[in-house]
Amino acid sequence: MLDSKKIKYTAFEFPPEKLSAVEVAALIQVPAEQVYKTIVITREGKGKPVLALVPGPGEVDLKSLANLLGEKKVHLPTEREAEQITRLQAGGISPLALVNRGFQVVIDFSAQTFDRIYISGGQRGLDIRISPHDLATLTRAEFADIIKTSA
Secondary structure (H helix, E strand, O other), X not given: OOOOOOOOEEEEEOOOOOOOHHHHHHHHOOOHHHEEEEEEEEEOOXXXXXXEEEEOOOOEOHHHHHHHHOOOOEEOOOHHHHHHHHOOOOOXXXXXXXXXXXXXXXXXXXXHHOOOEEEEOOOOOEXXXXXXXXXXXXXXXXXXXXXXXXX
């Protein structure tokens, strides 16, 4: 898909085990804040789940995300539920693999501070380095402040 749309990217392959974004960052020797994990979020009401992309060490702020989406509450499903929702294995859930499947994508605004970020390539053991703006265009994502800040 990226090739057909002439989007610049670099693929990185690892052993096909489940690695955290922080572990991937250590392997490719980049700051953990530059490796984004995809978190599946479900809505309280009806509507397709949301894919929230946050930096490796970060955590989704569910209240901020709910406000952004106009929902009273949003929920973090279990890993198994996330796999059932996306039909992808945890550790390989990627907005690129779910393009045109109706998922709303929200990328933490911090991604815009990097020329390139790293995201899952849609399977365990594959990460993609891509421009956050190209990613947002492809996935029709919006940038927003969606990570918890330490109080």
